[in-house]
Amino acid sequence: MSKIVIVGPAHPLRGGLATYNERLAKAFQQDGDELEIITFSLQYPSFLFPGKTQYSDEAPPLNLNIKAFINSVNPISWLKTGNYLRQQKPDILIFRFWLPFMGPALGTIARVVARNRHTKIVAITDNVIPHEKRMGDLPFTKYFLQACQGFVTMSKAVLGDLKKLQPTKVKVYHPHPLYDNFGEPLSKLEAQRLLNLNPDYHYILFFGFIRSYKGLDILLKAFASEKLAQYKKLKLIIAGEFYESPEVYNQLITQYQLEDKIIRATDFIPNNQVRQYFCASDLVVQPYKQATQSGVSQIAYHFNKPMVVTNVGGLAELVPDGKAGYVTPVDPEAIAAAIADFYEKDREAFLTEQVSILKKQFSWESMVQTLKQVAAQV
Numbered sequence: 001m002s003k004i005v006i007v008g009p010a011h012p013l014r015g016g017l018a019t020y021n022e023r024l025a026k027a028f029q030q031d032g033d034e035l036e037i038i039t040f041s042l043q044y045p046s047f048l049f050p051g052k053t054q055y056s057d058e059a060p061p062l063n064l065n066i067k068a069f070i071n072s073v074n075p076i077s078w079l080k081t082g083n084y085l086r087q088q089k090p091d092i093l094i095f096r097f098w099l100p101f102m103g104p105a106l107g108t109i110a111r112v113v114a115r116n117r118h119t120k121i122v123a124i125t126d127n128v129i130p131h132e133k134r135m136g137d138l139p140f141t142k143y144f145l146q147a148c149q150g151f152v153t154m155s156k157a158v159l160g161d162l163k164k165l166q167p168t169k170v171k172v173y174h175p176h177p178l179y180d181n182f183g184e185p186l187s188k189l190e191a192q193r194l195l196n197l198n199p200d201y202h203y204i205l206f207f208g209f210i211r212s213y214k215g216l217d218i219l220l221k222a223f224a225s226e227k228l229a230q231y232k233k234l235k236l237i238i239a240g241e242f243y244e245s246p247e248v249y250n251q252l253i254t255q256y257q258l259e260d261k262i263i264r265a266t267d268f269i270p271n272n273q274v275r276q277y278f279c280a281s282d283l284v285v286q287p288y289k290q291a292t293q294s295g296v297s298q299i300a301y302h303f304n305k306p307m308v309v310t311n312v313g314g315l316a317e318l319v320p321d322g323k324a325g326y327v328t329p330v331d332p333e334a335i336a337a338a339i340a341d342f343y344e345k346d347r348e349a350f351l352t353e354q355v356s357i358l359k360k361q362f363s364w365e366s367m368v369q370t371l372k373q374v375a376a377q378v
Contacts, residue, residue, distance in 0.1 A: 008096025014056035027364035082112025098126040103140030110147035120375035149378035155314025191279035205281035215287035224256035225336035306351035
């Protein structure tokens with residue numbers, strides 16, 4: 001049995017990072033390890049947070065030891081957290097790194113913990129070069145990376161970035177595990193009933209926080225394409241909170257007269273409603289302009305949903321073209337053509353079967369063993 005600590009977002013914070021870290025913690029527990037999560041008392045100052053709230057109103061996960069210690073802008077809290085962990089002497093300390101802004105806090109904590117000369121320090125790096133660049137990105141990122149001993153990435157693109165920034169340290173790729181913690185699949189009819197959707201229509205899903213790089217504008221233009229004009233009973237569900245002004249998207253909806261083709265669910269989707277949106281849909285579309293990996297793909301896999309993804313970052317690694325769905329250029333007409341092909345050639349049954357086969361490779365047990373193997377090499 002090893003003593004493991006995960007440092008990163010967790011309850012009462014909400015969102016995909018928190019969901020991932022809590023699921024990873026349970027996977028370590030299932031492997032017989034002692035597990036603690038250290039999360040943030042303040043993740044972002046309110047003026048830096050683009051959504052409505054950072055906090056969940058759902059019950060905390062059962063049987064997880066979560067401590068909210070870290071204030072991202074208070075160096076005293078970094079030193080206190082580091083000293084706490086240094087004295088606790090975990091065998092492996094796993095940082096979740098997704099944003100340069102967190103580099104000073106997490107890098108300082110790692111340096112303090114390293115003084116115990118016992119703890120192996122490993123980072124799961126979602127990004128090392130962010131989607132939306134800001135001043136200070138590179139020095140903040142380097143400060144954090146220099147404090148770590150080994151890395152696991154969930155896309156080969158990030159692995160390539162790490163090789164440039166940290167050429168000598170241990171680093172491996174492991175695909176994003178399956179998000180299997182949103183409940184069992186529902187029948188399509190039952191999910192549509194729960195969402196008050198008309199079962200006479202077909203539904204395509206765009207899911208997740210809405211930011212420019214995720215390409216919702218491209219998907220709206222695809223829906224306006226002549227290629228999809230013949231599908232009178234096809235609707236797009238937009239399920240996720242705006243993390244920027246919705247104005248540009250509203251203008252596109254008005255410009256292309258798409259209002260009757262859109263289902264808006266643009267508030268934060270709580271965990272207990274996620275499966276309804278995926279199970280109600282025929283196809284999940286990720287029209288990203290840039291990406292590393294995507295948790296949305298792993299939710300789609302869990303619910304056996306074929307996908308359309310753009311050929312950016314690590315998306316095509318997770319969604320083989322012609323098997324789990326379609327890989328297209330970042331182009332509205334190409335996305336429209338993929339959606340049209342899905343319906344014209346009645347591809348749902350075949351692609352759904354392929355998804356159910358492919359998803360078996362994305363296990364949490366494998367991620368746990370990969371993290372332990374990296375720690376053993378440093």
